[in-house]
Amino acid sequence: MVASSDGASLREPDPRSKQDRGLPVDALESLLLSLLAIVAAALLFGVFLALQGHDALAVYRTLYLGAFGTRFSLESTLTQAAPLLLTALCTLIPARVGLLVIGAEGAVVLGGLGAALAGVALSGAPDGIGTVLTIAAGALAGGLWIGAAGALKHFRGVNETISTLLLNYIAIALLNHLVSGPIRDFSQTLKAQSWSIPKNFMIGNIPGYSVHWGLLIGLVVCVAVHLVLRHTTLGFAMDILGGNRRAAQMTGLPIGRLILLACCLGGACAGLAGAIEIVAVHGAASESLVVGLGYAGILVAFLARQNPLAVVLVALVLGGISASGGLLQRRFDIPHAATTVLQGLIFLTVLASGTFRGRLLPRREAR
């Protein structure tokens, strides 16, 4: 698919080429389109709720309250958003070279497994070093996992969307196998989980808030990815490859290396998300890693139109929607799945809105 027009439609038009026009029309248009799409989705969801006999306005008020209304809900939103910042990058970075990777779910699992195993193996190491190595092991595991899909794509031509999809299921089966026997902590009788990492490897909350440090790590990684993609020759080379494979070939870019690198980096981000789930929340690998963080990340990446800075904003909105699910259930007796319906609707309208790109705002003729 690399060479196809589909690769191009995964990406935004390169902003660099438009800078000389003075106004970032494309950026403005993207923002406007996303907002319109979200409004459309909200209207559709409102109709859906009304058909079910709910007061849509009251539901939206509660949704806002549950997401951003109080300090508690805001902290819960931020906690939900933290892993999405990283899992979104697993789709976003490969999309820059024209690949559609949907394997973040599996990379999160592998990252969590890697971190849990490394943490257990390293017990006795000094606090800081142990934590860093534990997290790094998770990122490495995730990077190799998606990197494998990149290698299959480059060397064997295996479609990366299908292979990463299959890898998700293989990762989950591997996790279930390991925590139900080989690495199971049999002293935990309530739940099948792995041995726990040492307590002193755990990263706590940001002082004064009940939000763990993973949020900050996610933010830093998003900004770093933005800088690399936007301001380095590597990022430029990736954009060329994603935009036009033949041009990349003509220029003599190392296509295989770029594909592998993009996949490894993306996978490492998702692996990092899994590792943070271990060192900040669970302390051990278990089925709690498989809660759809990866699939939500795909949604975030597309909603952010493959822009790492926009990911931050989108992750907050989607984190908010997830965070308010519980409140909706309690107040209106609306099933928790309502938030999934809303997310699906937003995804659909955002994709549909892509058709208006380049046609919504008037612009000067290109020179």
Added chain:
Amino acid sequence: MTGTFELGWWGVLLAIVAGAIRVSTPYLLVSLGETLTEKSGRVNLGLEGTLVLGAMSAFATCYLTSSPWLGMLAAGLAGSALGLLHAAICNLPRVNDIAVGIALFIFGIGLAFFLGKPFIEPRAAMLPGLPLGNWSANPAIRSAFDVSPMFFFGLVLAIALEWGLKNTRWGLILRIAGESADAARAIGLSVHRVRTLATMAGGFLSGLGGGFLSLYYPGNWNEGLSSGQGLMAIALVIFARWSPIRCFYASLLFGGTAAIGPAVQTVGITEGYYLFYAAPYVLTLGLLIYSSSPTRTLAGAPSELSISR
């Protein structure tokens, strides 16, 4: 399964064969549907959502009307509604069909869980099976050969599609739309309409696959009902090289590998249960690696298809 123990290892083989027939049916229906859609030049990656929504619709309808066949119809209609939605969005210029599929995957599952919440507890009437094992007194054999008519429906459909795609006017129209949109337009076909109908038909069959899950095997409705059959069926289509009859063989193979885990469990082997569970996925990936090539597209792939370019 009483009676399996006296059969020993023959029982394992029997369980795998029975499992293959039973587990393969949803694979078969979904993959036939996806073959139709992909032959027209589009990929619908959202069939997992379609499957789950179909399962819910079938179960809910069957519970309310106590007619499993009406339930199957509802499942098919719900599936084609999602197919129509997919096609309508993909008919817009510059929209990526794979991404729309992922969105429908999320949407369909959300909708199914939302609307299906009240139906998790109750029991509904089940689809009847054909008792082909009555010649035997062994209850394990009898239950193993209790085959759903949907399996035979799938088999007949596979043969009919294999023939129809090659030998009928409709099959030709579908293949032209999938091989070259320009050629189709040149002879006055509406590519959008062909693809819309093909995606709706694909959705209908996937919905039926879901109905099989909730009304025959495993035969209930809950949120863990599908373990990704809808997604794997898409890989299966590639494995089957877009041929309906090969979809049938591939479905049996997938069903058989999926049945290995539960089958060896009946003789007391529980070690590595979850690894057996991964067998169909590993098999698919292995076959994809084996059959793909970095320099040419997959043999038999419709040229307009985004995943084969």
